[in-house]
Amino acid sequence: MSATPPDAPSRARRIALPSPFRLTLGGELVGAEVAVETYGHLSPARDNAVLVFTGLSASAHAAAHPGDPSPGWWEEMIGAGRALDTDRLYVVVVNSLGSCFGSTGPASVNPRTGEAYGGTFPETRVEDIARASQAAVDALGIDTLLAVVGCSLGGMTVLAHAALFPGRARGLVSISGAMAANATAIATRSLQREMVGTLLKAGAERSLVEQAMRWARKIGVLSYVGTDLLEQRFGRDQTEPYAGRGSGTDFEVESWLEHLAQKFVRQFEPWSYWTISRAMDLFDFGTFGVHPGEDGLRHRGATDTAAAARQLGLERALVIGVREDLLFPVEQQREMGQVLGEAGVDCEYVELSSPYGHDAFLTETELFTPLLRDFLLGLTEPVKACRAVSPACHIDA
Numbered sequence: 091m092s093a094t095p096p097d098a099p100s101r102a103r104r105i106a107l108p109s110p111f112r113l114t115l116g117g118e119l120v121g122a123e124v125a126v127e128t129y130g131h132l133s134p135a136r137d138n139a140v141l142v143f144t145g146l147s148a149s150a151h152a153a154a155h156p157g158d159p160s161p162g163w164w165e166e167m168i169g170a171g172r173a174l175d176t177d178r179l180y181v182v183v184v185n186s187l188g189s190c191f192g193s194t195g196p197a198s199v200n201p202r203t204g205e206a207y208g209g210t211f212p213e214t215r216v217e218d219i220a221r222a223s224q225a226a227v228d229a230l231g232i233d234t235l236l237a238v239v240g241c242s243l244g245g246m247t248v249l250a251h252a253a254l255f256p257g258r259a260r261g262l263v264s265i266s267g268a269m270a271a272n273a274t275a276i277a278t279r280s281l282q283r284e285m286v287g288t289l290l291k292a293g294a295e296r297s298l299v300e301q302a303m304r305w306a307r308k309i310g311v312l313s314y315v316g317t318d319l320l321e322q323r324f325g326r327d328q329t330e331p332y333a334g335r336g337s338g339t340d341f342e343v344e345s346w347l348e349h350l351a352q353k354f355v356r357q358f359e360p361w362s363y364w365t366i367s368r369a370m371d372l373f374d375f376g377t378f379g380v381h382p383g384e385d386g387l388r389h390r391g392a393t394d395t396a397a398a399a400r401q402l403g404l405e406r407a408l409v410i411g412v413r414e415d416l417l418f419p420v421e422q423q424r425e426m427g428q429v430l431g432e433a434g435v436d437c438e439y440v441e442l443s444s445p446y447g448h449d450a451f452l453t454e455t456e457l458f459t460p461l462l463r464d465f466l467l468g469l470t471e472p473v474k475a476c477r478a479v480s481p482a483c484h485i486d487a
Contacts, residue, residue: 102127102150102185102192105226117212121201125150125185125192126226127158129168130176139232140174140466141223141259142183143244143251146366147358149191152183166455173455173462174239178470182230186243187222188214188365196361207361209290214365216243216373220251224258236469237261239462241451242418243366246373249426253378257403261469262430263462265410265451268422269375269395269429275417278313279367282306287364299360304351306363311350316414316447399433407437408465410458414447438465 102125110118127150132139142152144163153168154161168174174181185193188211196211227235238259240248245267252262271279285302324343340348379397407430411423420441427439442457444450451458 104192105229107187107194107222107225111222111225113212114215114217115213119194119212122187122194122198122222123192124187124194124222124226126230127151127155127183128230129153129155129174129181129183130179132180132230132232136232137234137236138178138470139180139182139227139230139235141227141235141238141251142168142174142181143219143223143238143240143247144183144186145242145244146186146363146370147354148185149189150183150185150193151191152181163452167459167462173459174466175463179236179466182227182232184223184226186219186247186366188219188362188369190359190362193222195359196365197359209361211361211365214369216246216369217250217254219243219369220247220254223247224251224255233258235259237263237466239263239265240267241265242267242448243370245418246370246375249375250373252402252404253375253398256401260405261465262402262404262407263410263465264407264423264426265458266412266415266418266423266448267409267426268418269426270373270393271371272419272422275313276371278309278417279371282309283364283367286360290360290364300355303355303358303360303363304348307351307354308347311347313417314448316416316445318414319445319447322445395429396433399429399435402430402433402435404430404435406465406469407435408461409437409439410451410461411439411441412447412450413441413443414445415450417448 104123105126107119107122107124109122110120111122112118144150148163151158151160152162152164154165162168166172168176168181170177185191187193188195190197196207196209198207199205200207200210235258238248238251240246240263245264248262248264248267249269252259285306286299289299289302320343324341324346327342328340374393375398376393376395377398378401379394409423409427409430411420413420424439424441427437430437440461442450442454444454444457446453
């Protein structure tokens with residue numbers, strides 16, 4: 091996900107995790123914490139909380155608030171009268187464990203050594219991101235969530251949360267997520283990690299690592315946006331008039347990619363990039379449907395998405411896919427909706443069309459707002475027999 095990282099250091103509150111915080115693959119973190127921002131007010135019954143999981147590069151700062159008036163990455167979706175209506179809802183956004191915007195991650199100091207973790211940060215899974223976020227919810231005194239909402243990586247994390255904490259959330263929204271990454275997404279992120287990780291592990295100087303980060307980010311951006319959008323915005327335009335000769339100027343699409351890459355490099359920590367990218371590839375929802383062996387492990391290759399979905403304890407779910415999404419193809423969202431529905435979850439699947447592809451949830455707020463607003467209203471009000479949807483959407487029965 092290409093949400094723009096924040097320009098300023100995180101002003102989010104830090105919530106301490108249980109110490110030691112034990113990770114899925116056996117590692118542990120001492121004195122770990124996660125950065126959390128909240129919007130709206132928790133109801134007296136504590137039943138109106140919505141937990142938002144972010145994409146790979148986003149902070150907890152999803153929208154402006156009095157403590158930080160700068161625009162957030164989901165600014166048009168959170169607030170009074172918006173999709174996540176803060177007049178009715180208490181919205182909790184957590185920066186992922188392993189990230190670099192306030193939560194404990196590779197850039198944090200390991201209290202056992204007095205130095206930054208860097209490459210020694212324990213391998214982290216999507217499940218660990220979900221567990222750390224739920225620990226923050228527990229610290230806020232919330233027993234049951236109205237819903238969990240996630241985009242991209244967050245669309246995976248909502249599934250991990252529902253599987254790890256069945257019944258702790260009444261509803262689930264997955265936007266451009268997947269039950270497991272496909273081979274193309276894994277190959278893309280593997281190439282990005284190889285570019286960055288090879289230099290990190292070799293102890294290369296910062297300038298070389300930053301160059302690798304720029305290249306990796308450019309590959310990522312091209313997997314986020316639709317090809318139609320690039321043609322519409324840039325085509326073969328150059329940064330100065332082209333007179334039929336080699337002028338040495340950049341194509342505008344090159345300049346645009348370089349601008350995005352330079353900004354990302356200034357703001358995102360390389361080892362965090364490696365860690366969270368790897369977590370996305372390792373996630374497989376179907377493993378939750380497989381009973382552990384005698385050694386207590388769910389063995390690689392064993393997967394049962396139907397059995398996993400039957401354990402979730404959800405009342406309702408909303409799954410949204412975008413036809414032009416290259417990174418998480420819409421077939422993956424379609425499959426998720428089918429699996430949840432066949433497991434007995436009241437699941438609505440919505441297919442959108444947007445030239446922004448995977449990034450549509452960041453830009454096409456007019457498409458996503460009615461879908462999220464109606465879904466969340468349905469959890470707080472009696473469900474109507476027929477729900478209206480945006481005419482831009484296609485609903486699969």
